[in-house]
Amino acid sequence: MNVKALTTAALLAGTAAIVPMAAYAAAGDTLKTVQARGELNCTSGDGNFQGFFEIDDKGKWHGIDIDYCRAVGIAIFGSDEKVKLIPISWAQRFPSLQSGDLDLVIKATGWTMSRDTELGVQFSTPYFLGATQFMVHKELNAGSVKDLDGGTICTAGGTSTERLIADYIKANDYDIKLVSFEKNTEASAAYFANRCDSFAEWGPVLAARRASAPNPDEHAILPDVLAMEPEAAAMRQGDDAWVDLVNWVIAVGRIAEENGITSKNIDEQKANPKSATVAKLLGVTPGIGNRLGLSDDWAYNVIKVIGNAEEIYDRNVGKDSPYKLERGMNAPWQKGGVFVPPILD
Incomplete structure (x- = not known):
C-alpha cells in the first residue's frame, strides 16, 4: 500500500x-x-x-x-x-x-x-457504535457494574462521563463511590495504581489503555453500557x-x-x-x-x-x-x- x-x-x-x-x-x-x-x-x-x-x-x-x-x-x-x-x-x-x-x-x-x-x-x-463502558480489575470477579456495589469508580471530573456514571448509579440504587480527577489521564493512572475498582471511558479508549498496561490480562471491560454514540x-x-x-x-x-x-x-x-x-x-x-x-x-x-x-x-x-x-x-x-x-x- x-x-x-x-x-x-x-x-x-x-x-x-x-x-x-x-x-x-x-x-x-x-x-x-x-x-x-x-x-x-x-x-x-x-x-x-x-x-x-x-x-x-x-x-x-x-x-x-x-x-x-x-x-x-x-x-x-x-x-x-x-x-x-x-x-x-x-x-x-x-x-x-x-x-x-x-x-x-x-x-x-x-x-x-x-x-x-x-x-x-x-x-x-x-x-461503528462507540459505547461508554467500565474497566475493572479481574481479581474482583465482577461480571457487571452491580458487582461493584460498595466499591469505587474513577473518572475525569466535569465531563459527560462523570454525569452519566452518577445518573447510572442513582438510577440503579448502587452503593458505589464516584472518584473524580481533574484529567482523564489522572483517573486512568489512579485506576491502574489500584486506587479505584473501576475506570469508566469510551470503550475503544479503555481497550487501548488496557493494551498499554504492564499487565493487560489483569483487566476486563464489562458489558454494561452507559451511553452509545454512532460514529x-x-x-x-x-x-x-x-x-x-x-x-x-x-x-x-x-x-x-x-x-x-x-x-x-x-x-x-x-x-x-x-x-x-x-x-x-x-x-x-x-x-x-x-x-x-x-x-x-x-x-x-x-x-x-x-x-x-x-x-x-x-x-x-x-x-x-x-x-x-x-x-x-x-x-x-x-x-x-x-x-x-x-x-x-
Whole structure:
C-alpha cells in the first residue's frame, strides 16, 4: 500500500474558514471532482487514536477509519494508491470539509443533530457504535457494574462521563463511590495504581489503555453500557449521490459478512456465487456499479483488499488486534449485535 499523507501544518495553512451554506450544494458532484483530480482526500486524524487512525513503527497508517477511507478510494479507483490521507486536528475537520480540502471526514466522528443541521454536514449510516463502558480489575470477579456495589469508580471530573456514571448509579440504587480527577489521564493512572475498582471511558479508549498496561490480562471491560454514540462519515450537504456511494461502501462489508464472504474466500465465491445477492455483490451479475457511477467490480475490489465488516473490526480493535475489544453491538443482528445490512436488489 502506498497511501500518501500530508503534514498537519501544511493542511492547516491552507484550510479556509467555514463557507456560506450556499456553497455546499455548489460544490456539485463530488465523485466527478475526485475522479478528475485522480485522488480522494480523506482525513486520517493525527495518527495517535489507537484502533481508528494510528501510525505503526514503519510509518504506515492503519485503523478502522483508515480502512474506510481506503475502501472508498478502492471503490472509485480500484486501488488505494490514489487515497490521500490528510492528518488534521479535531477542530479543523469540518472547516476542512466545507472548504473543499477534504472530500470525506472519517475521524471517529459522532453523528449529532447540531452537526447535521447547523454545519452544512451530512452523515453516512454509522460504521461503528462507540459505547461508554467500565474497566475493572479481574481479581474482583465482577461480571457487571452491580458487582461493584460498595466499591469505587474513577473518572475525569466535569465531563459527560462523570454525569452519566452518577445518573447510572442513582438510577440503579448502587452503593458505589464516584472518584473524580481533574484529567482523564489522572483517573486512568489512579485506576491502574489500584486506587479505584473501576475506570469508566469510551470503550475503544479503555481497550487501548488496557493494551498499554504492564499487565493487560489483569483487566476486563464489562458489558454494561452507559451511553452509545454512532460514529459516521461526514460529507458536505448537497450531494446525495456522494452520500449514497459512501453508504454503500460501508454496507457491502456487512452484506459480505452476512453471506460468509471474506477477503480470503472471495475469489471462490465469485467463481461460484451461491445466491443472486452474492452474484450482484461481486459483479458477476451487472448492476451494482452503474447506479453509483462505478464499475461493477467495485465491491469485489473493496472486500478483496479491506475485507468484510468483521475482518475490519477484528483487525483494528477486536480479537486480532492488540486491544481485544469485544464486538458487542457492533456485530450483525445474527451474532448478537444491532447492525442489519440494507438489501442489495
